[in-house]
Amino acid sequence: MPATSLAEWLRSVSDDELAALLTARRDLATPPPADSTVLATRAGSAGSVARALEDFDTFTLAVLDALLLADADTEVVSREIITRLLGADPGPALDRLRERVVAWGTDDAIRVVPAARDVVGPFPAGLGASVPELADADLDSIGSDEHAVLAALAAGPPVGRTRDAGRDVPLDEAATPIQRLLARGLLLRRDDSTVELPREIGIALRGGRSCSPGALAEPELPVNPHSQATVDETAAGEALEFLRLTESLLGQWSAQPPPVLKSGGLGVRELRKLARELEVDDARATLLAELVTGAGLVADSQTTTPEWVPTTLTDSWLASPPAQRWLTLAQAWLDLPRLPGLAGQRDAKDKPLVPLTDELRRPGAPAARRRALEALAGLAPGAGVKGAEDLVTVLAWRAPRRGGRLRDETVRWTLAEAAALGVTALGAVTTATRALLAGDRAATLTAMTDAMPEPIDHVLVQADLTVVAPGPLEPELAGQIKTVADVESSGHATVYRVTETSVRRALDAGRTADELHELFRTRSATPVPQSLSYLIDDVARRHGRLRGGVAGSFLRCDDEVLLAEVLGNPVAADCELRRIAPTVLISPLPLAEVLDVLRTAGFAPAAEGPDGRVLDLRPAGRRIPPRTGGNRRPPPAPTAGPDQIAAVITRLRSGDSVATRRKGTEVRLPGGGGGSDTAATLALLARASREQREVWIGFVDSHGTASQRILTPARVGGGILLSTDDESYPLHRITSAALVED
Template sequence: MTGPDSYTAWLGGRSDPQLVALLERRPDLAVPLPASMAVLAARAEQRASVLRAADDLDTTAFGIVETLAVHTASGNEPMTRTELKRALRGRAKAATVDAGLTELADRALIWYEDDRIRLVPAAAEALPWPVGSGTDADSPAEPEITAALADLPAAERALLDKLAETGPRGRTRDAAPGAPADRPVPRLLARRLLRRIDDETVELPPAVGQVLRGEPVTDPHRLTPPEPTVTTFSVSEVNGVGAGEVGELLRHCTAIVDVLGQAPAPALRAGGLGVRELRRIARAASIDEARAGLLVELLAAAKLIEKGFPDPPPDTDADEFWAPTPAADAWLEAPPARRWVPLAHSWLELDRYPWMIGLRDAADKPLAALTHELRVPHAVRERRSVLEALAEQPPGTAMGPGDIGRLLAWRAPRRRRLYRGQVVENTLREAAVLGLVGRGALTAAGRALLADTPSAAEAAVDAALPDPVDHVLVQADLTVVAPGPLTAELQHRIALVADVESAGAATVYRLSESSLRRALDAGLTAAELHSLFERHSRTPVPQTLTYLIDDVARRHGRLRAGMAQSFVRSEDPALLAQVLASPVAATLALRGIAPTVAISQAPLGELFDELRAAGFAPAGEDASGAIVDLRQRGARITVRPLARQPYRPSPPTHEQLELLVTELRAGERAAGATAAQTVRSDGTRTSTAAALALLQLAARVRRQVHIGYVDAKGTAIQRVVEPVRVGNGQLEALDPVTGTVRQFMLHRISSVALLE
C-alpha cells in the first residue's frame, strides 16, 4: 500500500464526502474558510482544535490513540493496522479496531503514510487518563477502592483528594522502595491506591480518581462498552406511572400560576426568585420547595410566567415581579395533553439545572431559582444524552443512574465529570416529575418528544391519561369526591363551588358557606347549584347541602354594591341601616343617600373585602342591576416582544459544508495552477486596461485564467476560471470546479494570468 508523504497531502487526497464528514465533526476548521489544504491541515493539528475534536471519542478510540502513542514514544516506527490489532488482541475485536480507526481518520486525528498509522501530535495530550494507564490491566476494582477508602486516615485521604483535584501525578521522596512503611505514601502504594512511576513520582490510578470525584467508574483497559443491569416493566405500567405524574405536574403548575397571579413575587436584584418567596409559593401550592423550584423554572421557560411589572400593580414596593403572562390564561383552558407539551419541551431545551436550586455557590450563598447562576452551557446536551441512553433500550426497560453514568462515561471519557451520580440522578428525577420517565424507563411520550415529534408526544400523553369522568360523589359531611379527572366543564364548576381538600387520583373537595358564596358571586343561582349536584352526583344529595345552599342564597345579594366611586344598596332598609350603624361604615366612609342606598369613596374591591370581614354578604351588580362576577382575575405581565433570547450557534448544514469543500478545492486548484503569461511578474496588474485586455483575449480564445480577487468582506481569494463575457464592469466566467457561471466585479480583480 502506498500513500501520501505528508499530513497535508493526505488531507488533499481525501474525497469530498470525507472532507465534508471531517467538517461536520470539527466545524471549527471551517471558520473562516481555509484558503488552501495547507491552512486546513495547520488548523487540524492545532492543540485546541484536537482537544475539542477528542471530546466525543469513546474509550475504544482512546485505547487506539494510547497504544499508538506508547509505541512511537519508544522510538519505534509507526504501527501498521495488523500490528495494532495484534497489540489490542484480547481487549477489542478486529472489527471494533477498524471502526475506531475509521472514526479517528474521519476526525483527521490519525493519517496514513504507506501502511503506517501516524498520530497527530496533540492527540496523545487528549487522553482522559495518564499515558500508559489503559495498557495496565492490574488496576484496582471499584469495590476494592471503596473499601480501602472507607477506613483511610485523614492525612492519606487528604493526599488522595489533592491529587484527584489537581492532577494524577505527584513528586515525593517517599516513592522510593526504601521509604518508611508507616508514612502515608508507602501505605497508599501498598493498598494500590497509588502507583509508583519512579523513585520520586507516584500516580493516582484512574479508577481511584473517579471514585474520589464521584464520577462513574470505568476501566480504561477495557475497550468494550459496559453491560448495564436492566429491569423490565410492562409498557402500560410505565406509561400509566408517567400519566399519573403528568396529572400532578399540571395541577401543581396551575396552583403556582394562581398563587403568582394573586400575589406576584418580588424579583431579586439579580433577577431571580428569593428563598422566602419560593417557600411561600411552595406552601400555598402544597408542595415541597425542590418541586416548586423546578416548576417555576419550567413555567418561566415556557413563557407562562415572566419578570416585569404586572397589571394590576401589587401593593409590595419592588421594581420587578414574577407573575403570570397572558399566555397562561390560554394554557389553563387547554386540554391536559396540550398543556403538558410546552412544559416538557421547555425542560428538554432548558440550558439550566433546576436541581441546583438551594446549593451553595463559591461565596457559600444558596443558589436562587430563576437566576443566571443556574445556567450550564452543556445542560441540554447532557440531559438528552441521559434520556437517549434509555431510549436505546426496548420500551419498558429501565436502567439505574449508575449504569447510565458508566455507559455515558465510557462513550465520552473526556466528559465523564458531567455524568457524576448527582447529575444523572437529578436528571432522571426531573424527567420522572414531567412524566417522561416511569419506573425508571422512558415513556412513549418521552420517546416521541426526544425524537422531536411534539404531536406524537401529545397523542401519547392523551392516550395514557385516564378518561375524564362526568360525575362526583357527594358525601354527608359536605365533601365531594371526584373519582378521577373531571371533564373540563365539570372541573370548572366544581372548582368554583368547592375548595380542594386533598388531591391525587381521587380529588376530595370541601363545600362550605364561603365556597358557595363564591359561586353565587360568579353569577350562579341557588337553582343552578341544586341542579349541578342533582345531575352529576352518583350518590344522593345530602339534605344538609340542600339547606346550606338555600340558606346562603337567601342571605346572598340582599346587599348590593356598585361603583359610585362605589355604592351599597338593599331592598331591606333595616339591613342597610344595620350596615350604616356598624364600625365598618366609618372605615369605608359610607353615607346614606336614601333608605335603600349608601355611597362610599372606597374602591369597590376594598368595599367588598371590608363588608365581608364585618360579617355581611354583598353581591356585585352592573348598571342594569344584574349580578356580575367581580372575582379578581389575577395579575398578568405582558411578555416583552424584543426580549433577547439566549444565543445558540447553529451548526452548518450538510449542503453548506459541501459548498465549502467545493470552494476549498477551487482555491487549491488555483494555488497549484501554473501561469504562462502574467500582467506582472509578481501577479499584480499594471493597469485596468491591461487586465481588461487579457480577460477579453481569454474569452475569445476560450483560455482559462488565474485571477486574484478581493470579495466584499475584504478577503483575498484565488480562482481558476474560464472567461465568458467581459463588460458592464463585470467578468462573467465559468468555474470549472462547480460548473456554474460566476460574476466578478472588475475593480475587485487584483491579478490576472493566462494558464498554460
C-alpha cells in the first residue's frame, strides 16, 4: 500500500537513503529530529526547500515545475503525466527530487511538499492559470502582431501590464492586438491594467511542452584542445609575473604605506597610484591589494593614523621559493570571502566601492570560485573553454537558483583572476590547480615547481649600463642585482639599469666596491664594460666620508675627570657607553635606564630636556595596552560526519518505534523519580531484564532534552540501566517507563 504522508514515506526508506538525505540537506539533521514526523515537518518547511532547490539543475527544476502544474502538492500525480507535460522522460531528475524529499512517492503516486509552490512562485515554468477549454485553441488564424504578444508572454512571466485591458471590446471593434486577444479569449484580464496568458496557450506556443527545449539538456561547452604541458608552462609564466607584481607592491608599501580610509579600505587615489607604479590596470591592482591582505602579508596598523603595512609574514614569504609563494597567494584567493571584482562599482548611495572594504565581502565567494574551477577541471586535461560566456551559460544551467544577481559576474571575475594568478591558462586549469582543488599541497608545489622555468645563475651586462636577466634569476642572485640596479622593464626577460643612485644604495646596504666588482665579474656572461667599473669606483670613493649614527641617550659633563671615572666603572660596559667628545658620552639604551644604572653605582646624574632644564623621568603610573575588538572570521559551521548521521538515524528509528508500538501500564516518575515510584520503576525494569522484554522509557539527557526510547534491558543496578545494545541510561534521568505490548 503506498505511503499516504511524507512521514510514512520516510519511515519506509532504507537507512542508506536516509543517510544520503541528511548528508545532502544538512539543515534537517540539526538539531537531531526525534522521529520521522518531525523530520517530515522540517523537510517541508519553505526555508529548507529553498536551500534544497539551489543544488538542482534546470531540467530538475523543470520537472518540479511540471509536478506543480499537475498540482502534485495537493493530489497524487503519475509519472506519465509529467512525461507528457515535459515532452521527455523525467528520468534521473525525478529521482533527485525524491532523494532530497522535495517529491516523494512511487511513479504512480508522486507528491510534492506543499512549500515547494511558495518557493517556486505563483507561475511554475512561467505559465499562467489553467483554462482547459483552450487546450485545442486555433492559433493559426490570429495575426502576426497578436502572435508576437502571445510569444512574449509565453517566454514568461505570463502576465503583462497594458492600458488596453480596461474594458471589454467586441472583436469587430478591437483596435489593438491586446484587445483582439482578450475578445478571442486567448488572454485573461486580471485587472484594468494586467493581462495573463492561459497555461494551455503557453504550452501550445512552446511546442506542447511545459518547458523550453533548452531546459531539457545541458548546453554544450565548446573547448580548445591544448597539451597539458603547454597550459602548465603558460600559467607558470603568468604566475611569475604576478609574484613580481606582488613583490613590488610589498616593497612600495613597506617604504610608503598607504593610509586607511576613515570608512575603511584603500582610497581611489592610492589605488590609481599603485596601478600607475606597477603599470597595471585598476582591476589587477585591486586583486593584488586584496590578495596580499587576504594572505596576511599586509594588515591595518590600527594606530592613531592607520595605514596598510606589510606584516612580519612578508619576510618569510619573500624568502620562500617561487612555487611556495604562488601557493600562498593561490590558496588565499581560493578561500577569499570577498569579490575584488566589485571594486569600482556603485553602492546604493551611488558611492564607488573601493578595495579592502567590508562592502566587498561575500561569504559565498569561495564556493563560487571552486564551482567555476571544478567545471574546468571536469574537462579533459589541457582542454580550455573558448570563452567566458560559454562557461557562464553552462553553470547557469547547472544551478540557476544559486549565486543571486552576481552569479554570472562572479564566473567572469573568477576566470579573469585565475588567468592573472596563473591558476588557469588558455582557458584550462593547470596540473597544480587540480591538485590545489583536491587539497593536496605537496602535489601542488611539485606541479608548480616542475612547470616554472629553472632559475638561471647569470646576467648579461651591456655597455649602456643595463643588466639583462634572460629568465628568472636564482633567489640569491636576484637579491644582489636588485640591490645594485633598478628594474627598467620586466617580462620573460627583465632589464635592470645601474645608476649612481643604485650603486650608492648597494654601498649603503653594506656592500663594498670590491664585492660589486666581483659580483659582475663572476655573474655576467658578457664582459663587464669599463664604464660600469668606473661608476662603481667613483661612487665608492665619495661614499661614507660623512657618517651618522643612532643614540638612545647621552651624558654630558664639563668635568672630564668625572666622565673618565664613569668610563672606568663597570657600569660603562653595562650601559654600552662610548665617548664621542671630551665632555660627551652616548649610549644606545634609553635615558631612564642609563640613569638608574648610574645611580645604583653611586653616581648622581640628572636628566635634562632639549632646553637644558632638569626633567622628572619617574613613571606617571601603571599603563595597559589599548583594547582592540576582535576581527576574526567565524569558524565554518561543523558538518555532520558518518557517525553523527548514523546516530541521528538511530534516534529517528527509535522515535518511530516509540510512536508505533503499544505500551502497557505506565509508571511515571514526577521530578525524575523518588520514593515508591523509583521502586516500581526498578521492579518493572528488573522484570523486563529477566524476561528479555522490550520496555518503553521517557528519558531526559544531560542537555535537558526529553525523548522516548524502546529498548531491552540487559542489567539494572548501580543507578544505571544498561540495554542489550550497550547503551547506558542513568535511572535518575528516566521520567517514565512501561512494558511494550506485543
